[in-house]
Amino acid sequence: MLATWLLVMSLAGAQSFDDLVKADPSNWLSYSGSFGAQRHSLLKQINTANIATVAPKWIYHVAKAEELEGVPIVANGVMYVSQADEVNALDARTGRLIWQYQHAGGSHRGFNRGLAIYQNRVFLGTTDASLVALDALTGGVIWERKMAGEPPLRYQGGAPLVVRDKVIIGSYGRSGFVDAYETKTGEHLWRFSVLPKAGDPGSETWAGKDPWKFGGGPTWLSGTYDPELNLVYWGTGQANPDFVGDVRAGDNLYTECVVALDADSGKVKWYFQFTPHDTHDYDAVEIPMLVDATYEGQPRKLMVQANRNGYYYVLDRTNGKFLHGTPFVKSINWAKGLTAEGRPLVDETKFPSVLGTEVCPSTAGATNWPSPVYNPDTHYFYLMVTEGCSINYKASDKFQPTGTTEQGTSYVEGKGEQARWQNYVRALDLISGKQIWEFKLIGTNHYGPGLLSTAGGLIFAGDNQGIFSALDAKTGKSLWHFNVGEKITASPMAYAVGGQEFVGLLAGPNVVVFGLPDAK
Amino acid sequence: MRSSRVLTLLAGWACLWGQGNPFAKDPKAVDEGREIYNRACTICHGYEGAGGDRAPGLAASARRYKRVSDADLFDAIAKGIPGTMMPPAGLPESDEWKLAMYIRSLRGTAIDHPGEGDAAHGEQIFWNKGGCGQCHLMHGKGGLMGPDLSNIASQRRLTLLRDALTKPDHRVVTDGGRHEVNLAPSGAYQAVRVVTRDGKAIEGVLRNEDNYSIQMMGADNQLHLFVKSELREFVYEPNSLMPTDYDKRLSPEELRDLIAFLSRQGVPAENRSKR
Numbered sequence: 001m002l003a004t005w006l007l008v009m010s011l012a013g014a015q016s017f018d019d020l021v022k023a024d025p026s027n028w029l030s031y032s033g034s035f036g037a038q039r040h041s042l043l044k045q046i047n048t049a050n051i052a053t054v055a056p057k058w059i060y061h062v063a064k065a066e067e068l069e070g071v072p073i074v075a076n077g078v079m080y081v082s083q084a085d086e087v088n089a090l091d092a093r094t095g096r097l098i099w100q101y102q103h104a105g106g107s108h109r110g111f112n113r114g115l116a117i118y119q120n121r122v123f124l125g126t127t128d129a130s131l132v133a134l135d136a137l138t139g140g141v142i143w144e145r146k147m148a149g150e151p152p153l154r155y156q157g158g159a160p161l162v163v164r165d166k167v168i169i170g171s172y173g174r175s176g177f178v179d180a181y182e183t184k185t186g187e188h189l190w191r192f193s194v195l196p197k198a199g200d201p202g203s204e205t206w207a208g209k210d211p212w213k214f215g216g217g218p219t220w221l222s223g224t225y226d227p228e229l230n231l232v233y234w235g236t237g238q239a240n241p242d243f244v245g246d247v248r249a250g251d252n253l254y255t256e257c258v259v260a261l262d263a264d265s266g267k268v269k270w271y272f273q274f275t276p277h278d279t280h281d282y283d284a285v286e287i288p289m290l291v292d293a294t295y296e297g298q299p300r301k302l303m304v305q306a307n308r309n310g311y312y313y314v315l316d317r318t319n320g321k322f323l324h325g326t327p328f329v330k331s332i333n334w335a336k337g338l339t340a341e342g343r344p345l346v347d348e349t350k351f352p353s354v355l356g357t358e359v360c361p362s363t364a365g366a367t368n369w370p371s372p373v374y375n376p377d378t379h380y381f382y383l384m385v386t387e388g389c390s391i392n393y394k395a396s397d398k399f400q401p402t403g404t405t406e407q408g409t410s411y412v413e414g415k416g417e418q419a420r421w422q423n424y425v426r427a428l429d430l431i432s433g434k435q436i437w438e439f440k441l442i443g444t445n446h447y448g449p450g451l452l453s454t455a456g457g458l459i460f461a462g463d464n465q466g467i468f469s470a471l472d473a474k475t476g477k478s479l480w481h482f483n484v485g486e487k488i489t490a491s492p493m494a495y496a497v498g499g500q501e502f503v504g505l506l507a508g509p510n511v512v513v514f515g516l517p518d519a520k
Numbered sequence: 521m522r523s524s525r526v527l528t529l530l531a532g533w534a535c536l537w538g539q540g541n542p543f544a545k546d547p548k549a550v551d552e553g554r555e556i557y558n559r560a561c562t563i564c565h566g567y568e569g570a571g572g573d574r575a576p577g578l579a580a581s582a583r584r585y586k587r588v589s590d591a592d593l594f595d596a597i598a599k600g601i602p603g604t605m606m607p608p609a610g611l612p613e614s615d616e617w618k619l620a621m622y623i624r625s626l627r628g629t630a631i632d633h634p635g636e637g638d639a640a641h642g643e644q645i646f647w648n649k650g651g652c653g654q655c656h657l658m659h660g661k662g663g664l665m666g667p668d669l670s671n672i673a674s675q676r677r678l679t680l681l682r683d684a685l686t687k688p689d690h691r692v693v694t695d696g697g698r699h700e701v702n703l704a705p706s707g708a709y710q711a712v713r714v715v716t717r718d719g720k721a722i723e724g725v726l727r728n729e730d731n732y733s734i735q736m737m738g739a740d741n742q743l744h745l746f747v748k749s750e751l752r753e754f755v756y757e758p759n760s761l762m763p764t765d766y767d768k769r770l771s772p773e774e775l776r777d778l779i780a781f782l783s784r785q786g787v788p789a790e791n792r793s794k795r
Contacts, residue, residue: 354558356567393570395563407563407574442731467730481732
């Protein structure tokens with residue numbers, strides 16, 4: 001009887017645009033779970049009172065995977081899990097495989113951070129820079145489309161985002177870009193190139209006025225969307241060469257920005273640059289989270305981002321106006337603060353040097369791509385933080401790039417073990433950015449995994465030793481933990497099937513799903 | 521006249537291609553190689569071979585390199601590595617040999633340049649006056665709390681051996697810049713003290729720890745495994761259990777001999793597995 005019901009749901013529940021807007025908590029329909037990317041599930045069957053009884057329900061091993069970085073999508077009882085050039089569709093209640101898609105081309109290597117779903121089509125970006133639409137019920141290919149533009153194009157694994165009838169996806173050619181394709185046909189609709197062409201607005205912020213000579217601005221994560229404003233928000237990465245700014249004097253637009261793009265045209269409505277003229281490779285690709293909240297007594301449409309550069313930013317997402325910014329780490333020396341407009345007061349003595357400069361936060365960042373969360377009950381913003389520094393080098397004082405992919409040298413972890421990096425889960429006040437509590441993740445130091453918030457009053461947090469914890473959202477106290485036995489770098493998610501809540505997580509090569517004990 | 525010049529040139533080529541590294545005994549070659557390296561190679565391989573995002577570190581002690589001899593390295597530098605981003609260097613051959621020597625020197629450990637002194641006497645110091653064997657294992661004999669030193673000369677440079685014995689701030693330098701290996705037990709030998717609920721105090725070194733449990737090797741040479749909630753007290757001791765005043769505990773000759781002994785405990789690079 002239940003099986004019949006599930007089958008009917010699978011056939012009937014083609015995900016509409018309204019479904020994506022509403023984000024019914026039984027499903028998890030996108031990388032971030034909802035357009036605003038708060039990653040707060042309204043499910044509360046699992047809560048602070050019963051979390052101690054939660055146990056693993058099933059494990060699915062993704063063959064040949066090493067370190068999965070995606071977030072599963074769940075639609076109507078089916079879970080979709082990706083790795084490079086591959087999708088697995090699983091029974092979300094039991095972990096049994098339904099179908100598997102293997103892309104015929106591509107390297108089948110490297111990271112894939114997830115999928116999108118819309119009207120029973122699952123969208124996958126591939127390592128040979130194609131976009132594939134699969135039938136959600138069978139895995140059959142509906143269309144496959146090479147990304148537009150001159151090769152070589154490099155898809156860097158960020159999950160696509162469906163907005164109305166468009167699949168939006170970030171990728172990289174000589175410049176990072178954000179593309180829109182029609183969901184039914186795969187037709188290419190528009191492109192936003194992070195680097196302006198010579199003569200276009202923004203090119204004057206590059207010495208020589210031709211940013212394409214250098215390259216940069218990768219867009220390797222996913223974005224967010226405000227359906228009322230019809231704006232897509234996307235973070236952009238560093239300018240090239242990453243660690244040598246001498247050859248590209250100026251702010252280097254639109255690198256290290258969040259851009260607000262008109263979803264219909266791809267035109268820039270506004271941008272905000274977190275790290276102008278970045279020389280530390282602080283990619284600003286972290287998910288720009290959308291929250292409606294009261295700011296100075298007025299209801300505001302806010303965007304918040306904890307940037308890899310160590311500052312927490314609050315912006316007005318209607319116009320990009322900077323409202324507030326504050327450091328969320330103690331280890332910070334690349335800038336001495338922010339101006340009233342949110343521009344960093346850069347300490348030029350911290351630029352990379354031939355002999356090495358200690359820079360805090362490290363290039364790996366005060367936080368990185370794993371997602372933060374917002375709980376509307378506590379009004380706290382939660383994130384994974386790394387306290388740490390790196391030694392940043394440049395190749396020479398006369399470094400001249402000869403191509404568009406050059407970094408100009410490298411960085412190394414600071415001072416060996418004297419400066420061991422340390423990860424924390426921190427809760428910040430949404431508006432002030434003030435730290436409310438922290439949970440130290442002992443023995444963990446690099447690219448902490450992302451978080452999940454639930455209406456059960458819980459924050460789920462993994463660590464890179466393989467320990468998965470549930471913390472009290474109000475206090476940060478650990479209420480439960482489980483050793484999944486594999487490094488966790490991805491962000492957890494929640495869903496429900498047949499009225500039963502599950503928490504899902506990719507850990508190492510496995511999908512691990514937790515729930516309450518079955519009723520006897 | 522002309523023919524003799526040709527012969528000289530031919531002899532030069534034979535030296536370069538046929539008989540291996542022409543600079544093998546040149547004491548300045550490594551330093552010259554360093555100069556060349558920092559001009560030509562840092563862009564991909566990082567400063568001092570630390571590694572970059574485009575190419576691996578060349579001096580990572582945890583890494584097993586396929587090319588370990590000067591000739592192997594010269595070959596890769598001169599011809600590039602097909603199927604990778606490593607191009608032929610296009611430098612004069614003399615520079616390429618010096619580069620090979622510099623890269624090998626980055627990887628060299630104590631066994632490749634052992635300390636001078638009476639190693640047999642150093643072994644006596646190790647087991648007796650130095651007390652090293654109380655905590656350290658050496659070829660299957662000794663204590664269990666500290667690191668096994670049976671292969672130490674293949675793992676550490678000579679200067680690091682001396683630092684470990686004489687400098688309080690000494691810490692092992694990691695490879696850096698790479699992702700940490702997952703689920704690795706702590707390699708830092710953090711000294712800890714715990715008190716169990718029934719009041720038993722145990723000292724030792726931490727082997728691994730997470731938020732909820734610890735695994736430690738006690739001074740009693742026993743493994744102790746605890747869930748933290750079962751402990752009354754758990755503290756990190758501020759100081760390492762490793763003494764760092766061997767320049768005072770031992771005479772200069774004794775310290776020299778101990779280092780001569782330690783710097784011979786291991787397998788030379790050329791005999792190590794090329795896996």
